[in-house]
Amino acid sequence: MWDGLVIGGGIAGLMAGIRAQERGKRVLIVSVGTGSLAFASGVLDFGRVELLRQEEKHPYVLLGETAEKAFSYFLQCCPSHHGVWGRTGMALTPLGTLRAADLLPEGLDASPLTHANRIVLVVPEGLKDFFPEVVKANLQKQFISSTIQLKRLRIEEFVDWQAVGKPIPDTVYAKFWCSEQGRETLKNLIGEMTRKMVSDSETLVFPGLHVAACPEVEKILAQAPLPVVEMTSFPPSAAGQVLYDRLRGRFKALGGELLIGSGVERVEVESGQARRAIVKSKGKEISFTAKAFVLATGGFFGRGIVASSTEVRETVFGLPLYVPPEWSESSFLGAQPYAYTGVEVDHSLRPCDPVTGKVLLENVFVVGRMLAHWDPWVGHCGGGVSLTSGFLAGGLL
Amino acid sequence: MGQGLEKGSVRYSVQVVIIGGGATGVGILRDLSLRGISALLIEQGDLAHGTSSRFHGLLHSGARYAVKDPISAAECIQENAILKRIAPNCLVSTGGWFVQMPGDETDYVEAWLQGCQEANIPVREIPVQEALEQEPLLAKDVLRVFEVPDAAVDGFKLVWDNAKSARRHGGRYLTYHRVNEVLRDGERVAGVQGENLLTGEPFTVESLMVVNATGAWADRVAATAGASLDVVCDKGVLLAFNRRLFQRVINRLRSPGDGDIFVPHETITIFGTTSERVDTPLDHQPTDREVQRLLDVGETLLPGIAGKRLIRAFAGVRPLHREDRELTGASGEGEGREVSRTFALIDHEVEEGIKGFLSVVGGKFTTYRLMAEKASDWVAGKLGETAPCRTAEEPLLPALSERLRRKALALLPCAAAEKMLERLGQEAVAVLETIREDPGKGQLLCECEMVTVAEVEKAVADPDAHHLADVRRKTRLGMGTCQGAFCTYRALPLMWREGEKYDPLGRELIRFLNQRWKGIRPILWGEQLRETEFTRAIYAGLLDLQDKGTTTE
Ligand SMILES: Cc1cc2nc3c(=O)[nH]c(=O)nc-3n(C[C@H](O)[C@H](O)[C@H](O)COP(=O)(O)OP(=O)(O)OC[C@H]3O[C@@H](n4cnc5c(N)ncnc54)[C@H](O)[C@@H]3O)c2cc1C
Ligand SMILES: Cc1cc2nc3c(=O)[nH]c(=O)nc-3n(C[C@H](O)[C@H](O)[C@H](O)COP(=O)(O)OP(=O)(O)OC[C@H]3O[C@@H](n4cnc5c(N)ncnc54)[C@H](O)[C@@H]3O)c2cc1C
Numbered sequence: 001m002w003d004g005l006v007i008g009g010g011i012a013g014l015m016a017g018i019r020a021q022e023r024g025k026r027v028l029i030v031s032v033g034t035g036s037l038a039f040a041s042g043v044l045d046f047g048r049v050e051l052l053r054q055e056e057k058h059p060y061v062l063l064g065e066t067a068e069k070a071f072s073y074f075l076q077c078c079p080s081h082h083g084v085w086g087r088t089g090m091a092l093t094p095l096g097t098l099r100a101a102d103l104l105p106e107g108l109d110a111s112p113l114t115h116a117n118r119i120v121l122v123v124p125e126g127l128k129d130f131f132p133e134v135v136k137a138n139l140q141k142q143f144i145s146s147t148i149q150l151k152r153l154r155i156e157e158f159v160d161w162q163a164v165g166k167p168i169p170d171t172v173y174a175k176f177w178c179s180e181q182g183r184e185t186l187k188n189l190i191g192e193m194t195r196k197m198v199s200d201s202e203t204l205v206f207p208g209l210h211v212a213a214c215p216e217v218e219k220i221l222a223q224a225p226l227p228v229v230e231m232t233s234f235p236p237s238a239a240g241q242v243l244y245d246r247l248r249g250r251f252k253a254l255g256g257e258l259l260i261g262s263g264v265e266r267v268e269v270e271s272g273q274a275r276r277a278i279v280k281s282k283g284k285e286i287s288f289t290a291k292a293f294v295l296a297t298g299g300f301f302g303r304g305i306v307a308s309s310t311e312v313r314e315t316v317f318g319l320p321l322y323v324p325p326e327w328s329e330s331s332f333l334g335a336q337p338y339a340y341t342g343v344e345v346d347h348s349l350r351p352c353d354p355v356t357g358k359v360l361l362e363n364v365f366v367v368g369r370m371l372a373h374w375d376p377w378v379g380h381c382g383g384g385v386s387l388t389s390g391f392l393a394g395g396l397l
Numbered sequence: 398m399g400q401g402l403e404k405g406s407v408r409y410s411v412q413v414v415i416i417g418g419g420a421t422g423v424g425i426l427r428d429l430s431l432r433g434i435s436a437l438l439i440e441q442g443d444l445a446h447g448t449s450s451r452f453h454g455l456l457h458s459g460a461r462y463a464v465k466d467p468i469s470a471a472e473c474i475q476e477n478a479i480l481k482r483i484a485p486n487c488l489v490s491t492g493g494w495f496v497q498m499p500g501d502e503t504d505y506v507e508a509w510l511q512g513c514q515e516a517n518i519p520v521r522e523i524p525v526q527e528a529l530e531q532e533p534l535l536a537k538d539v540l541r542v543f544e545v546p547d548a549a550v551d552g553f554k555l556v557w558d559n560a561k562s563a564r565r566h567g568g569r570y571l572t573y574h575r576v577n578e579v580l581r582d583g584e585r586v587a588g589v590q591g592e593n594l595l596t597g598e599p600f601t602v603e604s605l606m607v608v609n610a611t612g613a614w615a616d617r618v619a620a621t622a623g624a625s626l627d628v629v630c631d632k633g634v635l636l637a638f639n640r641r642l643f644q645r646v647i648n649r650l651r652s653p654g655d656g657d658i659f660v661p662h663e664t665i666t667i668f669g670t671t672s673e674r675v676d677t678p679l680d681h682q683p684t685d686r687e688v689q690r691l692l693d694v695g696e697t698l699l700p701g702i703a704g705k706r707l708i709r710a711f712a713g714v715r716p717l718h719r720e721d722r723e724l725t726g727a728s729g730e731g732e733g734r735e736v737s738r739t740f741a742l743i744d745h746e747v748e749e750g751i752k753g754f755l756s757v758v759g760g761k762f763t764t765y766r767l768m769a770e771k772a773s774d775w776v777a778g779k780l781g782e783t784a785p786c787r788t789a790e791e792p793l794l795p796a797l798s799e800r801l802r803r804k805a806l807a808l809l810p811c812a813a814a815e816k817m818l819e820r821l822g823q824e825a826v827a828v829l830e831t832i833r834e835d836p837g838k839g840q841l842l843c844e845c846e847m848v849t850v851a852e853v854e855k856a857v858a859d860p861d862a863h864h865l866a867d868v869r870r871k872t873r874l875g876m877g878t879c880q881g882a883f884c885t886y887r888a889l890p891l892m893w894r895e896g897e898k899y900d901p902l903g904r905e906l907i908r909f910l911n912q913r914w915k916g917i918r919p920i921l922w923g924e925q926l927r928e929t930e931f932t933r934a935i936y937a938g939l940l941d942l943q944d945k946g947t948t949t950e
Binding site: 036039040041045093094095097099100126129131133134162163164165166167232234235299300301303306307308309310327328330331332333334336338339376377378380382 | 688689692703704832835836837838839840886887889890907910911913914915918920921922923926927929930931932933934935936937938939940941942943944
């Protein structure tokens with residue numbers, strides 16, 4: 001018998017697992033996939049918590065108070081991330097525009113750019129989905145008085161990729177910098193830049209490099225006389241993958257167990273209590289009993305919720321969902337009603353009937369994208385809601 | 398009403414102005430150009446901006462009309478054979494089946510066989526067992542199956558190939574130019590005037606004759622010359638599925654009705670359609686009700702249809718020419734279908750004494766060439782030109798050389814090479830040369846439709862491309878399963894390089910996303926909904942783009 005069984009190992013599920021494990025509980029995480037982190041950039045947004053708490057039924061109405069605690073807790077778990085509560089930072093998007101960021105991997109902090117007279121944009125040859133001309137033009141638009149220069153970087157190791165016209169993914173470049181040749185190349189490059197430095201307010205913008213992935217790289221950069229600013233990348237991203245690996249590693253180090261690659265088919269319920277999760281693995285059904293469960297199956301993207309032309313369904317418990325009366329709006333990037341679909345919960349994140357408000361299951365906690373009444377892309381709070389709800393659930397298991 | 402020619406900042410002079418760059422208009426442009434008559438075509442959007450890119454893509458065999466409309470049936474089978482000869486690159490001769498289902502009228506089959514025979518449409522019955530083996534998704538309770546020479550046609554390509562062929566013979570066209578008025582000089586038309594929508598500049602064309610080929614817009618355009626036309630706008634909704642559900646066109650064997658045709662195109666299938674009167678050709682947004690109705694009806698031919706992955710819904714507006722006598726007695730749902738689909742040529746001199754002004758409305762995509770021939774005969778007759786029509790014999794494109802095909806196969810994966818040759822024909826030469834010089838440009842920018850960087854670069858640089866959507870139509874970028882989640886981003890730097898022409902980061906990108914979104918909204922469920930979460934995460938989250946109130950059109 002487990003103390004807690006977490007269904008879904010994305011950011012929300014992992015946070016719940018880590019916190020519960022740290023509190024001395026025995027936790028198992030069962031997850032079909034590795035969640036959305038590897039597609040995301042590693043940046044986590046909390047959004048304007050106080051403002052969002054004013055929105056009727058937004059998850060922050062329940063979670064808002066805990067958000068700051070969750071923020072600090074995350075920084076303890078992931079020291080390679082940076083952030084100061086209440087002070088939003090800045091990171092470069094793959095297009096070279098600045099965007100707000102509350103928690104960001106070390107190295108991504110773009111604030112040195114504001115003081116730079118000269119910005120040197122490193123152009124690693126063949127880097128996939130990176131467009132130097134676009135980035136340069138956008139940098140110039142934002143830093144009008146800085147000079148922006150391109151520094152092309154030819155890497156011997158990738159000559160074969162180039163010859164056949166194969167682009168080099170961010171994740172491959174990130175690994176390269178951690179290798180011995182990579183570190184050597186990096187040292188030489190920094191040395192060259194230092195010699196050629198014209199003023200002491202130069203900054204290097206370096207796509208495809210991720211210090212958070214490798215302590216040795218961090219050491220090299222620490223000795224560089226000029227700041228190096230990394231960029232987020234188009235999916236899949238090395239920084240997102242690193243964050244996932246960190247969180248997973250932390251959970252395991254605390255003694256948590258993970259079963260990845262299989263999904264929970266259903267959970268058996270007896271008199272308002274969830275009892276046994278049935279998992280299909282390699283054609284066999286295995287069951288796990290637990291005292292409490294966390295539902296962290298990631299909404300539509302994680303397939304915790306699926307919609308057909310006629311109905312919308314929660315896939316594990318068959319919980320009733322809040323489904324908005326209108327489904328979509330004409331502006332793609334504006335608020336979309338469908339995104340507000342999810343499970344309504346009480347103060348302890350337990351699922352409620354959206355009509356009567358009655359608690360449906362006593363020992364199930366719903367977190368992350370499974371929650372109703374929010375659109376992460378409009379509220380800029382995807383990471384915040386997921387981390388905070390996961391943190392809270394971890395305290396309840 | 399304009400009298401004489403107004404002063405415009407840009408002036409053109411030709412024998413004939415054609416208004417409307419759909420299949421009908423470009424067909425006329427090509428026909429006149431081949432006869433040596435100087436012609437200029439004016440289109441308000443990109444070519445095929447209207448119904449000619451919002452249709453089913455079925456090159457009719459005529460069998461659909463065999464009972465109700467024998468004239469259309471005969472025209473279709475004749476044109477079907479001609480187009481297979483002159484435009485093989487734009488067609489896939491999939492063949493088509495007519496299948497009878499339980500509950501469909503039984504005496505219809507006999508009348509239909511009779512009609513096909515009279516129209517000279519070859520029909521062959523396929524044993525049910527054999528049919529089910531060849532099309533495993535087809536409903537198991539089919540009663541009878543007949544094969545006819547239906548085919549799939551790429552409307553966009555056919556329109557562009559006509560335009561390019563016309564250009565080789567001296568024809569000209571202006572896109573993103575809207576005609577605001579047909580000018581008169583007493584009893585005669587004197588040309589047209591309008592606005593270049595890209596620059597806002599006015600333009601004027603002087604001409605001896607004006608041909609109005611504006612489809613569902615034809616009554617509005619005619620009215621500017623003081624002429625009247627009765628055009629019925631009839632909206633039809635279509636659904637695109639992400640894979641080839643059937644290998645051939647599947648028609649339901651009954652009186653034509655809603656949701657009874659599936660047409661396979663490349664890797665996808667288009668299913669439809671519906672029929673509903675609308676007030677304006679701009680009303681082409683499918684409603685949830687129409688989509689649901691199609692899925693309900695489609696279940697008969699394709700059990701489990703609602704569970705198949707949809708990638709978008711769209712609608713087109715049929716321009717049906719209404720003659721009053723044909724309308725008496727027609728009423729209620731589906732009345733649009735009762736109006737004859739055979740086309741009409743309206744000589745406004747006969748109708749209301751305006752000389753040199755012809756409107757061409759109605760018809761079908763399948764019969765565009767025939768409509769163009771008749772319209773051009775009329776024009777030539779009035780001008781006293783005697784060169785005969787050559788469009789039934791002259792191929793649209795010169796045949797592809799074996800060398801070109803070999804070169805494509807050497808540089809690109811087989812499927813990507815074939816697709817590119819289909820899209821570009823002879824123009825693939827330049828793209829292949831670019832890839833040979835810089836293999837990086839052979840990278841697939843769009844993995845769903847297998848479009849290379851070099852090909853998109855070429856489309857972007859084309860003087861006819863003004864928006865990301867034009868590039869999309871030329872290359873099929875963003876038309877596949879991902880609906881542009883990845884390739885939209887990847888096309889950005891290429892557009893950027895063109896400098897002034899595009900503004901990819903601001904309006905242009907958001908406008909493109911909103912256009913795609915329009916087609917997804919009516920089918921927002923299943924995998925497409927999941928893809929939507931992902932695409933929004935990328936563009937609104939990761940890239941932090943914000944829509945500051947741009948419109949879709
Ligand atoms: C492209 C992209 C960009 C993003 N950018 C940002 C950003 O800029 N800022 C930010 O703050 N956040 C960002 N996010 C993250 C976003 O906030 C997340 O969607 C959110 O955090 C949801 O996390 P989650 O843990 O609820 O779900 P997920 O991370 O989706 O995890 C759910 C997991 O549950 C598993 N699962 C589903 N059903 C079952 C089952 N029956 N049994 C077992 N396992 C199951 C799934 O396989 C999946 O692994 C981004 C996400 C994406 C995809
Ligand atoms: C849902 C649906 C499915 C169909 N399926 C099939 C099929 O499978 N097979 C088939 O054969 N037929 C089919 N049809 C019919 C066929 O699509 C049309 O008959 C054909 O495309 C009409 O072509 P057109 O050139 O006459 O009109 P359009 O393609 O609409 O061209 C008219 C053009 O005029 C332009 N225009 C209008 N006003 C102005 C102005 N003031 N200035 C400049 N330009 C202007 C418009 O922008 C437009 O591009 C279908 C129709 C619909 C609606």
